[in-house]
Amino acid sequence: MARPSNHSSEFRSDAIALWRASADRRTFKDVAADLNVNPETLRTWARGSDSHPPSADASQDTETELARLRAENARLAKAEKEWQLARELLRQAAAYFTREMK
Incomplete structure (x- = not known):
């Protein structure tokens, strides 16, 4: 069982934001040293922050995008079947x- 944290949720979210803002230049270890926390603790906080459920707007956008992608997938599957039929016809015509040439 994990022991309770000595850091407030505000401190954690600020630490994660600081790391994300400088993620391309600084490692967990660098940011954690500045904040005087263990790098693994900061890494755990960052991983935990990714698991929050999406907002309702994000869910609606996701559903809309999913419907669009499903329609496009169906259209592409139909086009692929038509191409397969055309290739088979060309193969038979070539044969x-x-x-006849022989």
Whole structure:
């Protein structure tokens, strides 16, 4: 069982924001040293912050995007079947004309 944290949730969210703002230049270890916390603690906070449920707006956007992608997937699957049919017809025509040439 984990022991209770000595840091407030505001401190944690600020620490995560600081790390994310400088993630391209600084490591967990660098940011944690500045804040005087263990790097693994900061890493755990960052991982935990990613698991929050999305907002209602994000959920609606996700549903809209999912519906659009499903429609596009169906359209592309239909087009693929048509291309397969066209390739098969061309293959048969090539075989027919090859036989006629002999």
